[in-house]
Amino acid sequence: MTKFGYHVSHEQFKPSTLLEYVQLAEQAGFTHALSSDHFYPWSELQGQSGFAWSWLGAALQATNLTFGVVNAPGQRYHPAIIAQAAATLAEMFPGRFWVALGSGQALNEHITGGRWPIKAERNARLQECVEIIRALWAGETVTHHGLVCVESAKLYTRPQTPPQIIGAAITTETAEWVGSWADGLITVSCPPQKLRLVVEAFQRGGGEGKPMYLKVQLSYAANEEEARFEAYQQWRTNIFNNVMMTELQTPQQFDAAAEFVKLEDLDNAVRISANTGQHIEWLQKDVELGFSEIILHNVNTQQQKFIEVFGEKVLPAIAHRVNL
Numbered sequence: 001m002t003k004f005g006y007h008v009s010h011e012q013f014k015p016s017t018l019l020e021y022v023q024l025a026e027q028a029g030f031t032h033a034l035s036s037d038h039f040y041p042w043s044e045l046q047g048q049s050g051f052a053w054s055w056l057g058a059a060l061q062a063t064n065l066t067f068g069v070v071n072a073p074g075q076r077y078h079p080a081i082i083a084q085a086a087a088t089l090a091e092m093f094p095g096r097f098w099v100a101l102g103s104g105q106a107l108n109e110h111i112t113g114g115r116w117p118i119k120a121e122r123n124a125r126l127q128e129c130v131e132i133i134r135a136l137w138a139g140e141t142v143t144h145h146g147l148v149c150v151e152s153a154k155l156y157t158r159p160q161t162p163p164q165i166i167g168a169a170i171t172t173e174t175a176e177w178v179g180s181w182a183d184g185l186i187t188v189s190c191p192p193q194k195l196r197l198v199v200e201a202f203q204r205g206g207g208e209g210k211p212m213y214l215k216v217q218l219s220y221a222a223n224e225e226e227a228r229f230e231a232y233q234q235w236r237t238n239i240f241n242n243v244m245m246t247e248l249q250t251p252q253q254f255d256a257a258a259e260f261v262k263l264e265d266l267d268n269a270v271r272i273s274a275n276t277g278q279h280i281e282w283l284q285k286d287v288e289l290g291f292s293e294i295i296l297h298n299v300n301t302q303q304q305k306f307i308e309v310f311g312e313k314v315l316p317a318i319a320h321r322v323n324l
Contacts, residue, residue, distance in 0.1 A: 028311025
């Protein structure tokens, strides 16, 4: 049965506020959560960017939810540090934490002052990081000199069962590659025909039978105009092709790129509707594609109303359909 999660957007809300939201989400019937991991917000209008790893320990203690986090090791984060951080959370909260690894975005990674590699090199670096992290979780002493370097590293605190490493992919090319090494896939919502191609590519690459997670970007509000305007205000910087999303370096650059985005331009990137029935129909199609976990990200600022309404009307309706 598909599980539903609440997306924790550190770019949009203070960490203290997000802690309240995940507690409300658990009370409303959500069983999972996914945390972003940013140094910068996408836009000055979003205006936040707390440190995800500090927050995750508090959130795991404050709820019984299962949490994932999207992370890009290799530049801003050394893979040995990510291995240690994830191992600590998994030891403290067995079976309740997983990590999604991707090749990252210049927005967050350029702050180190290092060169931002091309996509092929970022993928190669990510694969090195995955191998290093898994070796450390296995108790090995790791020395590695490649696109990242590790010298005589060993983790002394490790969980009985290591967290799953889920591969982050948006394009079919990356999804097929991710299928060869990851424990599962995480991708983002897009038009159904494109999403199906991503799923098929992952399975073709070696992901058959592995779990698939979907982050759904939506905007729900009291009426259509409000849902669309708030989506435009908060998320118009996030609708560009992946080649641009990974290369721009500051919130100001994203805001400049979004200057000519129109309200209707959001339709292929955000599911905008004040009708819960429409959201149920959209989510039912995601369930039919085989996603084991669907994380809902209401991209506007009306989080409490979204949590309440979706907990009361949307999640039970999907569960009822699945059980028929």
